[in-house]
Amino acid sequence: MRIASWNVNSLNVRLPHLHQWLADATPDIVGLQETKLEDPRFPDTALLERGYRSVFSGQKTYNGVALLSREPALDVQMGIPGFEDEQKRAIAATVGDLRIVNLYVVNGQDVGTDKYAYKLRWLAAVHDWLAAEIQAHPRLVVMGDFNIAPDARDVHDPEVWNEDHILTSTAERDALRRLYALGLHDAYRLHHEAGGVFSWWDYRQAGFRRDRGLRIDLTLVSDALKPKCRDAGIDREPRTWERPSDHAPAWVALDV
């Protein structure tokens, strides 16, 4: 079973990329972020023709998340239960005997801004949700664009991306560690120790060509799934294609 997370930065623009990548990588479950599509415009028919069912929660212009799966997605949850949020950033479903949560974590703009405060509130709500979710569903996968680089190995320049910088600040990394404390593990780090492997590169300043990136697209697996996690990685190839998303797909392989 292969599960992947990809921030497509407009599914309208990136649908050909998604089709190509599904054909190349043949994942079983995919979480998408930044679809930027209202639900009536979601390309569920085209995806079904390629063997993927979809559930989605979108809006115009910003945000939007979806789950694609070969098997049916059941008990679908849109948004964080009990957390009022106009922004469509979370969707969860049960596929087979796995509970899958797909998140588009708030970017936060800059440390100290209103958006940063919203990011920390949002992450606190996610924590409480996942605490309940892992009790109800011990076989839990939490994937998404976390907009947090876990540690210094996950940034191209730790002097710039430091404890006071957005995406790497102490409060953001503490929020991620609180998720780990629920019994969730960064699947990539179960298999790879080295730094310098990234999932996002800024469009500006030739960020990808210079490999000036961050690893902010993560998949967390629960204690129960940890022994079944075989490998994880990031597929850089779609980032080399014409008119790419600024993110690459991050995948995990599970022996389930």
Add this chain to the structure above:
DNA sequence: ATGGTTGGTGTCCAA
């Protein structure tokens, strides 16, 4: 640090 690039049904905002 700053500026720079991309997407959106836009002409500034978000990333």
